Amino acid sequence: MCGIVGYIGNKNAQNFLISGLKRLEYRGYDSAGIVTLNAEGEATLLRAKGKILNLEEKLAANKRDDKIGIGHTRWATHGEPSETNAHPHRAGKIYLVHNGIIENYKELKENLKEHDFKSQTDTEVLAALINSFYKDGEYPLANAVVQALKLVKGTYGIAVVSCLSPDEIVVARSGSPLVIGVGHDETLLASDASALLRHTKRAIYLNDGEVALIRKNSVEIKTLNAEPVSAKVEEIETNIAAIQKGGYEHFLLKEIMEQPESLMETLRGRVNAKDGTVRLGGPGLSEEKLRGIKHLVIVGCGTAYHAGLLAGYYIEQFTPEITVETVIASEYRYRNAYIPKDSVALIVSQSGETADTLACLREIKKQGIPTIGIVNAIGSTIAREVDGGTYVHVGPEISVASTKAFTSQAIAMVMFGLTIAQAKGVKSSMLRPYVEEIAKLPEAVRETLDSTHDIVKNVAEKYAEYEHAIYLGRDTAYPTAMEGALKLKEIAYVDANAYAFGELKHGPLALVDDRFFEMALLPEGELYEKAVSNVQEVLARGGHIVAVTNVEDFDLPVESVIKIPAEIRLFAPILMNLVSQLFAYYATVAKGLNVDQPRNLAKSVTVE
Ligand code: M6R
Numbered sequence: 161m162c163g164i165v166g167y168i169g170n171k172n173a174q175n176f177l178i179s180g181l182k183r184l185e186y187r188g189y190d191s192a193g194i195v196t197l198n199a200e201g202e203a204t205l206l207r208a209k210g211k212i213l214n215l216e217e218k219l220a221a222n223k224r225d226d227k228i229g230i231g232h233t234r235w236a237t238h239g240e241p242s243e244t245n246a247h248p249h250r251a252g253k254i255y256l257v258h259n260g261i262i263e264n265y266k267e268l269k270e271n272l273k274e275h276d277f278k279s280q281t282d283t284e285v286l287a288a289l290i291n292s293f294y295k296d297g298e299y300p301l302a303n304a305v306v307q308a309l310k311l312v313k314g315t316y317g318i319a320v321v322s323c324l325s326p327d328e329i330v331v332a333r334s335g336s337p338l339v340i341g342v343g344h345d346e347t348l349l350a351s352d353a354s355a356l357l358r359h360t361k362r363a364i365y366l367n368d369g370e371v372a373l374i375r376k377n378s379v380e381i382k383t384l385n386a387e388p389v390s391a392k393v394e395e396i397e398t399n400i401a402a403i404q405k406g407g408y409e410h411f412l413l414k415e416i417m418e419q420p421e422s423l424m425e426t427l428r429g430r431v432n433a434k435d436g437t438v439r440l441g442g443p444g445l446s447e448e449k450l451r452g453i454k455h456l457v458i459v460g461c462g463t464a465y466h467a468g469l470l471a472g473y474y475i476e477q478f479t480p481e482i483t484v485e486t487v488i489a490s491e492y493r494y495r496n497a498y499i500p501k502d503s504v505a506l507i508v509s510q511s512g513e514t515a516d517t518l519a520c521l522r523e524i525k526k527q528g529i530p531t532i533g534i535v536n537a538i539g540s541t542i543a544r545e546v547d548g549g550t551y552v553h554v555g556p557e558i559s560v561a562s563t564k565a566f567t568s569q570a571i572a573m574v575m576f577g578l579t580i581a582q583a584k585g586v587k588s589s590m591l592r593p594y595v596e597e598i599a600k601l602p603e604a605v606r607e608t609l610d611s612t613h614d615i616v617k618n619v620a621e622k623y624a625e626y627e628h629a630i631y632l633g634r635d636t637a638y639p640t641a642m643e644g645a646l647k648l649k650e651i652a653y654v655d656a657n658a659y660a661f662g663e664l665k666h667g668p669l670a671l672v673d674d675r676f677f678e679m680a681l682l683p684e685g686e687l688y689e690k691a692v693s694n695v696q697e698v699l700a701r702g703g704h705i706v707a708v709t710n711v712e713d714f715d716l717p718v719e720s721v722i723k724i725p726a727e728i729r730l731f732a733p734i735l736m737n738l739v740s741q742l743f744a745y746y747a748t749v750a751k752g753l754n755v756d757q758p759r760n761l762a763k764s765v766t767v768e
Pocket residue numbers: 461462463464508509510511512513514517560561562563646647650764765
């Protein structure tokens with residue numbers, strides 16, 4: 161949510177800032193801006209509403225060969241998306257970019273009467289506050305930043321430059337990620353390591369409560385209490401190819417189509433189909449501890465929450481004496497929930513930076529409950545703060561709609577459940593079918609994507625103009641229906657909601673009319689016939705049903721049928737979700753909407 165970049169070195173700063181912002185645009189795209197300083201400290205500030213493209217147009221008439229600068233792409237929190245509200249914000253001689261929210265900005269503003277506020281943002285308040293301590297250069301910039309941050313309540317990742325010292329950038333973080341790239345005769349800065357990749361693979365991940373003074377050839381880190389911190393330089397693990405479209409028109413399609421490989425990465429070295437076992441090293445729990453687990457709390461937001469719901473159904477199927485509670489992080493953090501001592505919490509997040517999920521992690525840790533991360537982004541805050549974890553290793557997910565992460569998060573959590581069941585001595589005849597299917601899943605994912613692609617495209621184009629959709633499923637297909645509805649909602653702007661089939665008669669059936677279509681997920685299994693009866697009830701009321709099924713002799717008179725391969729039984733909902741992903745993608749393309757950057761949203765929700 162919002163992106164920050166910064167550069168100091170011998171090269172053209174504007175070029176780095178613009179290319180870095182393009183890389184981060186998926187994090188926020190309401191407005192963008194950069195400021196660069198020349199050797200004399202003269203500033204060139206460029207800001208534009210909307211896409212980076214608009215900023216580039218301004219840049220064309222304002223090219224500078226400055227060697228230091230900071231930039232920002234915004235997801236609006238305080239104040240509408242506009243040029244005035246775009247960062248960087250100026251106060252006196254300083255310029256500031258900021259990710260996060262300054263919660264006590266109103267109170268702080270009361271005491272900053274001498275500043276002529278131009279924007280509606282909390283960020284400009286912080287700029288003015290820093291300037292009030294800086295006193296136009298009377299005190300060192302880093303000291304002024306520290307003094308100001310001591311008064312701030314909220315979250316921030318910030319970068320500050322001053323016209324009076326065009327050889328330094330001061331950065332700080334609390335709750336919003338910042339990565340410092342260490343190059344040759346240059347130091348770079350970004351809120352996401354992917355923006356640094358073209359320039360360096362050596363990075364320093366700043367921790368909460370740290371402030372860094374960045375120069376061309378040095379990085380000096382201290383805590384807010386002025387204690388020196390020795391900078392640990394780490395290798396960035398992502399490669400350039402992983403953050404490019406690779407011939408696809410959109411990142412979303414690329415990410416959907418790479419799931420056979422990304423899922424394979426999740427399973428690598430962890431599944432032994434021959435002896436029907438799984439092995440996860442990351443959680444670091446002893447056999448005894450695993451045996452003693454009676455309760456799992458799974459915490460996530462959006463797609464990660466749905467993955468947790470889905471995994472919970474499976475874990476309960478094969479693990480005796482265990483309860484699984486999957487919770488929405490933004491709710492859970494404020495619930496006065498008692499967590500029994502023999503619990504373990506799974507903290508699920510693609511980005512590893514989601515503010516609500518992170519807050520839950522910290523609350524749960526306070527209660528002494530072991531926390532296990534199910535995270536994708538390596539080195540992210542959640543990954544660093546959990547007690548143990550399993551990276552899903554799906555590679556960068558750039559499109560705002562999460563796809564490949566869902567598949568791997570769900571399976572990684574099922575594998576964690578299997579390790580508990582193994583430790584509890586559950587018979588291998590019970591667990592083996594799950595393990596064997598998991599081992600076959602990457603290939604089944606490939607087959608499903610290949611065999612359904614064209615038909616899903618046709619069907620999606622047919623239903624793209626409907627304004628309402630109902631996704632239906634039961635048991636493991638129910639969370640899958642929820643995830644399918646979320647995808648269609650967030651990128652195709654269709655009012656899509658999911659219901660458990662059994663709930664239809666308790667209310668939602670009243671909705672069925674020609675404005676709606678129904679996406680019915682119908683995996684073969686114990687509850688199939690019951691779901692079929694519910695489909696009949698919708699048909700009897702004139703419903704427009706799209707059925708997704710693995711039942712070979714499926715013959716219900718629905719409007720459209722999408723068949724998925726029949727070989728996978730237990731995890732058929734995972735394959736059905738691929739259909740939902742492709743469906744949402746093609747409906748969005750048919751409507752001519754922005755696939756990768758849907759309106760009002762951003763990847764990685766780092767504010768509450
Ligand atoms: O990075 P996280 O997995 O923590 O993100 C959680 C949600 O913000 C995310 O899944 C969101 O719901 C996606 N846009 C859904 O496609």
